[in-house]
Amino acid sequence: MNLEGIKVVAIDDTPSIRTFLRLSLEDEGAEFYEAADATEGLELCQSVEPDVVVLDLGLPKVDGLDILPDIKKSQPGKRPAVVVLTVRKSRETVVEAMQKGADAFLNKPFMMDDLLDVITEHTH
Numbered sequence: 234m235n236l237e238g239i240k241v242v243a244i245d246d247t248p249s250i251r252t253f254l255r256l257s258l259e260d261e262g263a264e265f266y267e268a269a270d271a272t273e274g275l276e277l278c279q280s281v282e283p284d285v286v287v288l289d290l291g292l293p294k295v296d297g298l299d300i301l302p303d304i305k306k307s308q309p310g311k312r313p314a315v316v317v318l319t320v321r322k323s324r325e326t327v328v329e330a331m332q333k334g335a336d337a338f339l340n341k342p343f344m345m346d347d348l349l350d351v352i353t354e355h356t357h
Contacts, residue, residue, distance in 0.1 A: 234349050234353055236261040236262045236353070236356070237263075238262075238264075239262070239264065239284045239285065239356050240263070240264045240266070240281055240282065240283040240284050241254075241258050241263045241265050241266070241284070241286075241287060241352070242266045242267070242274065242277050242278055242281055242283040242285075242286045242287070242313075243255070243265070243267045243268070243286075243287040244267075244268045244269075244270075244271065244273075244274030244277075244287070244288050244289060244292065244297065244300075245267070245269070245287070245292075245318070246269050246270060246292050246293055248269075250289070250318075250341075251267045251269070253345075254267070254287060254348075255267060257348075258352075261349065263352075266281050266283065269293075270292055270293055270294060270295070271292050271294065271295035271296075271297070271299070271300045272295070274286075274292075274304070275304065275307060278304050278307035278308070279307050279308070282308045282311065282313075284313060284314065284355075285313060285314045285315075285316060285355060285356060286313050286315045287318050288300075288301065288304065288316065288317050288335075289318055289319055290317060290319040290330070291319065297319070298329055298330060298333060301315060301317075301330065301334050302333050302334055304334075305333075312334075314336040314337070314352075314356065315335050315336055315337075316335070316336065316337045316339060316351050316352070317335045317337070318339050318340075318341060318343060318348070319338075319339075319340065319341060320340065320341045321340075322340055336351075337351040337354075339351065
């Protein structure tokens with residue numbers, strides 16, 4: 234899989250998950266940026282203008298669901314694909330995420346191949 238030229242922002246408060254995402258996605262050629270909380274993540278989305286945002290829902294202070302609409306409108310004229318990556322499994326959470334603009338929903342633990350497939354589907 235080739236993610237050359239694809240900008241990915243990961244917003245997740247777990248350092249080991251961000252490291253795993255960075256190593257895996259950079260290995261596929263993606264430009265990778267990371268944030269540990271919602272505020273930093275939104276700022277990154279505005280400055281970097283990513284193609285894809287990988288969003289955890291269980292963030293400190295502000296829930297990922299609450300910033301999802303802001304991520305979708307963070308760039309003038311462009312709407313990044315948002316992949317929700319979370320331990321939450323309830324149908325209600327999936328429905329709410331999709332209503333707020335998520336393009337895909339993956340549960341942790343996840344397979345990197347599944348995430349790569351979703352990123353490829355939304356960027357190629």
